[in-house]
Amino acid sequence: MRKKEYIIRNARPSEFEEIGKLMTHVYSQLEGFPKESYYKMLSNIGDLTKRPETELLVAVPSDDRIAGAVVYFSDMKFYGSGGIATKEQNAAGFRLLAVDPLTRGQGIGKLLVNECIRKTKDKKLYQVIIHTTMAMQTAWRMYENIGFKRSEDLDFMQGKLSVYGFRLLL
Numbered sequence: 830m831r832k833k834e835y836i837i838r839n840a841r842p843s844e845f846e847e848i849g850k851l852m853t854h855v856y857s858q859l860e861g862f863p864k865e866s867y868y869k870m871l872s873n874i875g876d877l878t879k880r881p882e883t884e885l886l887v888a889v890p891s892d893d894r895i896a897g898a899v900v901y902f903s904d905m906k907f908y909g910s911g912g913i914a915t916k917e918q919n920a921a922g923f924r925l926l927a928v929d930p931l932t933r934g935q936g937i938g939k940l941l942v943n944e945c946i947r948k949t950k951d952k953k954l955y956q957v958i959i960h961t962t963m964a965m966q967t968a969w970r971m972y973e974n975i976g977f978k979r980s981e982d983l984d985f986m987q988g989k990l991s992v993y994g995f996r997l998l999l
Contacts, residue, residue: 833890835937837944840885840898845875848885848898855927859964874900874925880907886944888928888937897928897937901945903952912985914958914994921949922958926968938971946975950999957997958983962990969993 840848852871870876878885882904888897902908902924905917914922923945928937949957959977961969976997983994 833935835888835890835896835935835940837886837888837940840875840878840887840895842875844887844895845873845878845885847895848887849874851895851898851929852925852927855930856925858930859962871925874898877909880909883907884948886941888940895929896932896935897926897941899926899941899945900924901948903948903954905958908958910960910985911987911992912960912983912994914960914983917956917958919955920958921945921952921954921956924960938968939975942971942975946997946999955999957999959995959997960985960992961995962992 849872884901977995980994980996
């Protein structure tokens with residue numbers, strides 16, 4: 830059986846609802862996540878694209894079925910996290926990486942992350958900033974394998990949830 834090939838592109842407004850459902854499903858499986866406010870944001874994920882310098886990227890095979898998504902910020906002041914990340918200069922970031930459980934293990938998360946890195950390099954920025962939690966061990970390992978390094982200065986608490994910062998210097 831041939832492995833599917835995926836392309837990364839900007840999400841279409843007609844896909845925002847489907848992406849929101851995918852993200853809500855993925856994040857609802859993680860222990861310790863804030864429920865109501867977080868799920869409301871995920872359900873309305875397309876609203877984030879109204880922010881300047883913000884893109885909702887999707888991974889799709891030839892049948893255009895959404896296999897994964899991520900929100901990319903080419904200016905950290907629009908990133909919207911706790912801590913100091915939004916004050917970082919010459920940096921981009923991404924949040925809310927989600928891969929459909931039916932398509933996991935095919936490198937979709939890595940494709941989405943690499944597209945965010947490519948976009949950051951194209952803008953001649955110096956670093957990519959991200960956050961993750963202990964509940965996201967698969968993503969954590971992937972980020973470290975790509976070259977992201979822990980940056981404790983970016984850590985913060987979201988309610989009772991510890992959120993850990995990472996940087997990739999370019």
